Amino acid sequence: MNALLHVVPESGTDDTVVIQTEKAHHTSDVDMLVHARFGQDRLKKTVYRLRENTAPLGDLSLVAMRRGQLVGTLRFWPIRIGAQIPALLLGPLAVASAYQGLGIATRLMHRGLARAQDHGHEIVVLVGDEPYYRRFGFRRDLARDLALPGPVALERFLARELVPDALRGVGGMIEAPRDATITQPFLVSGNGAHNGRDWFGV
Numbered sequence: 001m002n003a004l005l006h007v008v009p010e011s012g013t014d015d016t017v018v019i020q021t022e023k024a025h026h027t028s029d030v031d032m033l034v035h036a037r038f039g040q041d042r043l044k045k046t047v048y049r050l051r052e053n054t055a056p057l058g059d060l061s062l063v064a065m066r067r068g069q070l071v072g073t074l075r076f077w078p079i080r081i082g083a084q085i086p087a088l089l090l091g092p093l094a095v096a097s098a099y100q101g102l103g104i105a106t107r108l109m110h111r112g113l114a115r116a117q118d119h120g121h122e123i124v125v126l127v128g129d130e131p132y133y134r135r136f137g138f139r140r141d142l143a144r145d146l147a148l149p150g151p152v153a154l155e156r157f158l159a160r161e162l163v164p165d166a167l168r169g170v171g172g173m174i175e176a177p178r179d180a181t182i183t184q185p186f187l188v189s190g191n192g193a194h195n196g197r198d199w200f201g202v
């Protein structure tokens, strides 16, 4: 039985919820939460093909903790556009159902996007509900020249620029990094994604 389904908030506020960088010991709780919120069918989605042989970015992926219990998760993954341009794939974003509406996802999104910007990333894409993600600056039109390697509901395929005009003239198929088969639980993205550095060892 998934204990996360039985979490009951002790108060109506989220002021004791702490946002932290995800660590390896959070992995099983993250998996349980994502499974509880998205179900088994999530694994059939095209975005999961991009996550198969790689790992989330450990310097960007976040968890929301309350009294030692994981109540929220936001992950970022390395991708490339047209085999050339480094970018981030955002997701999944999930908050335990008992903690919805307390602003936890908003905090995860603002913190995650700010950190990605600080680390020199320029482009973030996701597949999700546009009515939700538009508040964080994600737009359908910014992804119009991008393609995913499988079926996707186009109205859910969104992008955001972390640097103005980062997507101007950018198009092509989104891929996982070619050399992404790894064994460590997290990758480190480092700075200067457009400055010739790769995802690894920076």
Ligand SMILES: CC(C)(COP(=O)(O)OP(=O)(O)OC[C@H]1O[C@@H](n2cnc3c(N)ncnc32)[C@H](O)[C@@H]1OP(=O)(O)O)[C@@H](O)C(=O)NCCC(=O)NCCS
Pocket (backbone or CB within 6 Å): 037, 038, 093, 094, 095, 096, 099, 100, 101, 102, 103, 104, 105, 106, 107, 127, 128, 129, 131, 132
């Ligand atoms: C979507 C989710 C991450 C929101 O988490 P949360 O911590 O409750 O979000 P916040 O408290 O920061 O924001 C709540 C606001 O988002 C709105 N919202 C939530 N889901 C939404 C959706 N799918 N579409 C539009 N708005 C949505 C709420 O109505 C609320 O609006 P308000 O601020 O005007 O009252 C959470 O409900 C969840 O895990 N859902 C299942 C997985 C999922 O749908 N993930 C992302 C969408 S693909």
